[in-house]
Amino acid sequence: LLLFLAGFFSYRILQTPLGLTADEGAFGLNAVLLSQSLRDENGRFLPFFVLSLDGTDWRQPVTQYYLAGFFKLFGSSVFTLRFSSVVLTLGSALLLYFLSKKLDSTNLAYVSFVIFLTTPLVMIQSHLGLDNLMPVPFTLLWLTFVYLFDKSKKPILLLLAGFSLGIAFYSYKGM
Secondary structure, eight states: OHHHHHHHHHTTTTTTTSOOOOOHHHHHHHHHHHHSBBBBBTBBBOOOSSSETTEEEEEOOOHHHHHHHHHHHHOHHHHHHHHHHHHHHHHHHHHHHHHHHHHHHHHHHHHHHHHHOOOOHHHHHHTSOOOOTTTTHHHHHHHHHHHHHHHOOOHHHHHHHHHHHHHHHHTTTOO
């Protein structure tokens, strides 16, 4: 199922949309540089925030280093840049399935999975090498850990919940 969905979400990924946005280009450029030399476009060694677009914008660290790692593993290309969002989308769908199954039933899990993957915004963003979907898996992890803490009262789960929420805040500027 995941292989089918990966194929489905990556269908025409280089043609739709055509070309790169400025943000995709900035993420891609710095991901290439960080994956090769551990330095960003300004020559800074492993910066927490990457300054890009001629000093007018900051790249969020979670997305920037996710992409750098992705490029290191799979090579640098526009396809790899955009496919990283497909992987993120499918991972988020699996986390949502897991959480929904814990909360209610397998039926709710399937319905949640399908609704998430067929939401137009998710489908559109899965074709872009941007940070818009990055908070989703960390928010789902946060909710999952809070749920698991409520059931078991293990303090480590509350710590993991807070850690997941904290990472979500550094994954997208809108957070």
